[in-house]
Amino acid sequence: MPSPIDLHSHSVISDGTLTPSQLVEHAAARGVRVLALTDHDDVAGLEEAAEAAVRHGIVLINGVEISVTWNGRTVHVVGLKISPDHAPLVQGLAAIRQGRYQRAEGMAASLELAGIHGSLQGAHAYATCGIISRTHFARFLVQQGYAKDVSAVFKKYLVKGKPGYQEHRWAPLEEAVGWITGSGGIAVLAHPGRYDLGRVNMLKLLAEFRELGGTGVEVVTASHTPEQYHHFARLSHQFGLLASLGSDYHGPGQTYSDMGRLPDLPANCRPVWHDWPEMRLAA
Ligand code: AMP
Ligand code: MN
Numbered sequence: 001m002p003s004p005i006d007l008h009s010h011s012v013i014s015d016g017t018l019t020p021s022q023l024v025e026h027a028a029a030r031g032v033r034v035l036a037l038t039d040h041d042d043v044a045g046l047e048e049a050a051e052a053a054v055r056h057g058i059v060l061i062n063g064v065e066i067s068v069t070w071n072g073r074t075v076h077v078v079g080l081k082i083s084p085d086h087a088p089l090v091q092g093l094a095a096i097r098q099g100r101y102q103r104a105e106g107m108a109a110s111l112e113l114a115g116i117h118g119s120l121q122g123a124h125a126y127a128t129c130g131i132i133s134r135t136h137f138a139r140f141l142v143q144q145g146y147a148k149d150v151s152a153v154f155k156k157y158l159v160k161g162k163p164g165y166q167e168h169r170w171a172p173l174e175e176a177v178g179w180i181t182g183s184g185g186i187a188v189l190a191h192p193g194r195y196d197l198g199r200v201n202m203l204k205l206l207a208e209f210r211e212l213g214g215t216g217v218e219v220v221t222a223s224h225t226p227e228q229y230h231h232f233a234r235l236s237h238q239f240g241l242l243a244s245l246g247s248d249y250h251g252p253g254q255t256y257s258d259m260g261r262l263p264d265l266p267a268n269c270r271p272v273w274h275d276w277p278e279m280r281l282a283a
């Protein structure tokens with residue numbers, strides 16, 4: 001039986017392809033009972049998602065996925081049960097979105113040097129509802145025939161050493177965790193298995209994250225293999241972190257898993273939702 005809980009998903013407000021209402025409708029149809037909308041660096045979809053959740057009889061958890069630079073590397077921190085109008089969070093996210101616009105100009109200039117013209121406008125045409133991201137550039141590059149799909153784009157473009165890559169500094173870990181916890185939410189380290197950190201740095205990141213007020217780590221996510229579920233379950237115990245679960249769904253036919261397909265957390269995990277009253281509805 002797949003888990004009825006999904007605490008990581010994206011709408012058109014960031015780089016998903018469904019509107020918040022469509023996302024909630026899809027989640028309900030896939031058997032999800034408790035859903036967190038966690039758009040990258042933007043909370044603008046939460047109100048619409050909450051209204052849709054009432055219509056479809058599921059629970060919507062207010063979330064966000066914040067882009068962070070830690071030790072020169074990009075990591076993602078999911079905030080769950082945040083208050084979307086907490087001023088430091090609102091201002092922090094606005095600054096990240098502003099940075100994204102500047103980064104997009106650098107990405108377009110880099111693609112220009114590789115002979116790819118018009119990508120800033122092209123990416124903006126795919127990013128009309130909220131943030132601009134590499135995914136929007138990737139969709140433009142697919143449309144222009146430079147790659148067969150978004151995954152193929154990320155092998156040839158937009159990553160370090162390839163055309164369209166632009167160094168960027170995201171929020172410091174301490175600030176991102178502070179905005180989340182300051183708003184009454186809990187901070188969860190997203191898909192740790194995707195960070196190419198090496199063992200020592202992973203332990204360092206988990207220790208620092210916990211120290212700064214982080215609460216949980218994603219154990220079951222579409223980005224992890226079943227082996228990684230157990231690996232990060234063990235690390236969550238070791239660091240006194242709770243375990244989270246989410247699909248990282250971006251829309252039909254996009255990368256990562258569909259909703260309503262992930263297994264429950266390994267039995268020995270303490271879930272981030274262990275004391276959430278709304279989880280009675282997921283039973
Ligand atoms: P950004 O935050 O603008 O750097 O964009 C990151 C987003 O690009 C992620 O949230 C994913 O949705 C997407 N992405 C990153 N790497 C890949 C990949 N290898 N294949 C497909 N999508 C990717
Ligand atoms: Mn994304």
Ligand code: MN
Nearest residue numbers: 065076190191
């Ligand atoms: Mn992520």
Ligand code: MN
Nearest residue numbers: 008010065248
């Ligand atoms: Mn995500």
